[in-house]
Amino acid sequence: MESWRAKATAWLPRFAVVAHDLFMVWLCWQGLHQLRYAMLVAPPEYPLWSVEIAIVLAAQGLVFWQIGLYRGLWRFASVPDLWNILKACAIGLVAIGLGLFAYNRLDGVPRAVLGLYPFALAALLGLPRLAYRAWKDNQQAEFREGAAIRVLVMGAGRAGEALLRDLHRSGGYVPVGLLDDAANLRGTRLHGVTVLGTLDEAPTVARETGAKLIVIAMPTLEAAAMQRVVAICESTGLPFRTVPRLVDVLEGRSLPGELKEVAIDDLLGRKPVTPDWKLIRGWLGGRTVLVTGAGGSIGSELCRQCARHGAQRIALLEIDELALITTEADLRRAFPDLEVISVLGNCGDPAVIAHALRIAEPDAVFHAAAYKQVPLLEQQLREAVRNNVLATETVAKACRDAGVASFVLISTDKAVDPANVLGATKRLAEMICQNLDDRKGTCFITVRFGNVLDSAGSVVPLFREQIRQGGPVTVTDPEVSRYFMTIPEACQLIVQAAAGASHASIYTLDMGEPVLIRTLAEQMIRLAGKRIGKDIAIAYTGLRPGEKLHETLFHADENYRPTSHSKILEARAREVPAELVAWALQQLRAACNDYDLEEMSRVLRSAVPEFSPVEAVEQAGANIVLFPARDSRRPR
Template sequence: MISWRERLSALVPRLTVVSHDLLMVWLCWQGLHHLRYAMLPNPPASPLWSPEIAIVLVAQGLVFWRVGLYRGLWRFASVPDLWNILKAALLGLLALALGLALYNRLGTVPRAVLVLYPFALVGLLGMPRLLFRAWKDNQNSDLKSGVALRVLILGAGRAGEALVRDLRRSGAYQPVGLLDDAARLKGTKLHGVPVLGGLDDAVAIARETAAKLIVIAMPSLDAANMQRVVAICESTGLPFRTVPRLVDVLEGRSLPGELKEVAIDDLLGRKPVTPDWKLIRGWLGGRTVLVTGAGGSIGSELCRQCARHGARKIALLEVDELALTTTHAELSRAFPDLEIVSVLGNCGDPAAIAHALKISEPDAVFHAAAYKQVPLLEQQLREAVRNNVLATEVVARACRDAGVATFVFISTDKAVDPVNVLGATKRFAEMVCQTMDDRKSTRFVTVRFGNVLDSAGSVVPLFREQIRLGGPVTVTDPDVTRYFMTIPEACQLIVQAAAGAAHASIYTLDMGEPVPIRVLAEQMIRLAGKQPGKDIAIVYTGLRPGEKLHETLFHADELYRPTSHSKILEARARDASVEMISRAIVSLQAAAAAYDNEELSRILRASVPEFSPAGHVQETGATIVQFPARDARRTR
């Protein structure tokens, strides 16, 4: 219960502002009359109060209230507030003119007063607001100038201008200058902060201004330019930060005005993906989804994406109890209105998946559960087959039997011309999904993508830990390349592909240009404030079992076509025999039960003819296929 004293303390500032504005209206009206008659030898008397003034104050005051003039704060007065004042002044002129016309037909009001009134009122109302803001900003700066961190800003565009305002408002930072490559900006000022030169002048200007921190205010930079800017920052020897991209703010991964460290994905140049939100929300809105492997990096982000875009209910199926608990807690905290169902169990257990489907009754299932560590799976064939193939068959069959509308299988680019157990098992699972689709019931969709930055077990966390321990950073081969995506980007495109997919379809996501792992390691070392080869060594260990130098995106026999989204291509699935797959599944189940790795290997090679283990692959066959420039195999 709010006390009367609290109500009064909240009301007093508002009443003070209202009183100020009405006083300015009175001064404006009186001043314009005095100005109009000042040159006359015998000016008429101008009373301090009259029915005419009362009408002006009431009319203008009502307009102030209606246009919401008192919803803003003087502390943050800006151009939009001045526009609001101008609108209030013009509408107020109409209101008072109408009131005075009814009172005395405007018989005593000079036309010059009516013409000048709105412009004079804007000045009288706007100037105190802007002066108050400037005073508060300077006061805050003066109070903390002794402890404020001196900041040099790279970029004098909109982001730089907003950053200067934010830094000054916080009081913890003192902008001492801006750098921008636009020659026309040199010598100009943003909110009193000078543009001192170009980006290449950073070393000298940082020294001259005694800057202690550099902030990159260029959120739209592509990878190449961001790498250049980071190199410039590193050459100064000062710590540096960057402002978040708009997409990161909108997706909740960064806060507005937050200064964050430059992340490795900023340097790898993933241009922001813009999914078709209308299509996604139309498909997900009010629906129920089930995610297997919901505690993993991909599964948990899929849950967040589905919740963010309108899913009413999400079922989590996860074998790791800690991961399940963590994902459930995060979703509950971020989406309090979301209905969440948690099932602890192995998705390859028919009873577990049947129970999860029964209690959730999903409209769509995202099958993200899988083993994915390439070198490990080379020695763990039985578990790879059991989890990646047999469990997928169990989940897919259960979804079809339960009448689930859409089943989305998360695959990998390693399923194309597989040379390792991971790729072969994922390719077999793709064929299982393809043969399950009878085009009359459940829609089976396969989505392939490459390595995911910062996913569990990926190279980025490994490099980060190696750098933390002082090195060395281990890279398999100087020439090895991989395709990379960020976790949110991959999941957005998965949902996008699923929303508009056809039956038995296979989609490949645009992962940009392949990234040399050596370059990735060097960039991460530099981001840690170290120098590759000097502070942190890079050691080349040779390709591990199941690895190849370069990944491919499409099999030679998979004709593809563009989709409605520029980042997604649809491949024409190769023919797969239902009878052959069914027999192979039965054989794999028997071999897995007997832990017969030799039989498992034989069945896998027979079922996936293109599977050629890495030890038998000629490197000339491992080529980089650019996306989407494959015009020789494009179908319209």
């Protein structure tokens, strides 16, 4: 009984709407006839009900139902709904004409009635809907006026228009004004909200309107413009949020309509990457991928990118059990149809990698497992050699012996003219892969990139924690700079490079402009709503062991050339004697077994002759080297 009552209650409003619309059809048909007959000297009597009217109601009602007029809600009636109504009225006229033609050959039906019918009926149906929505909006606005947060919106474009619609529908925010630099928009109204001035007038307008929150509705702004807007928002002293970029919504990192804090990557000049999805899907579609270090920042995102772009099965190889469990759970939740294989163990163990390759039978292997903390590895040479060099050789050889089609080594810009243990071990790993590629079997690919925003152990989470604790934020040197990119962007470009790679190739990703770490720290402090030097101090501690002042992306002898993707360049691999690499591996393996740090250091310097201490690099005077694609010289 209760179920029946619930269903009846749910259907009651819809029956009322149907009844309203059919009444309007009757009123329209009657009214048009009365209007037409009123022009005659002796108007005939037109009945209130007849077979003709029944046919009109039946034909039009059927069209309404088929068009889907009752799937929408009056509360959210909009222009698309009005267009739907007009379409239903026009099609209804055709149905009525056919019905009446079959009944009485349209005898006695004035042509003027037929011509005016769809427009008159559309007005009779549309106006009540819009009036109801306006009444509900006004009612809701009055209800929330007292307790709602007063919002000042920066940007009167499409994003601003969509934001206003969302704010009007929400119960917690009231838009009090718009700001936009377009002079022709000043004084205009958008969804009832006035454009009150330019962006620079935000402090004055915010004070006059009593705004409590500023929302930046300009998701396509480049870094320099976003920095300016953020500075304006900070000058008001009010909290501010931004609408997400379309790419963040599509990639699942933000929800539509969500207001989020301005992130540091919004200010670093990173334009959205547009990979060649067709190429990537053609390479990954229906295939199996194995990722070493699958629980790390890069490894886990590589898994997500591969799953998103068509991989049928992904094998996770990870030594950290919690990281393995977390990545596996994330993949199963986000991609329920994906086959996930988990292997817990050290990829440098020949038995572990052989087992993983045997059960997964991958078409491609992404080798992301590595140690990467520069200062720590300066004091942990053996582990750096064991994990970054010897484990890479073990995995690479196992992939070659198993007939894996593609092996992708995730390298670093620190492998170019290495000045630290991380760079030297990664450079030797590159040399190993280069020598294993015989141009016939497994395709060995190396992809280099710099620092990744918000990766585990990187400077961004460190600064965030220091700010949370009240400072100081520690920066090594006022002039130190680094290249940065986001984790999803780096992984997209890795997959893009691998999809179109040739044998023994080395690719470098466009990292954008180098960023001063001092500037990064200052921006993060401001975004946290703190004042530099007053709330949070910045302390300069000096360069740590193995750190360069600036990084470079290419070795002088690696002539570069463009690829099919504007953000990826291919370096010409330097010739490396196979005997040298074999000798170095033999000596390093023996030195690791004996824990002979001096021998490991000597062999590493011999195998990687460009490896020199960071002090020598600084004395020579390092320069910031921009990505060659932006150089005035043409790529060679």
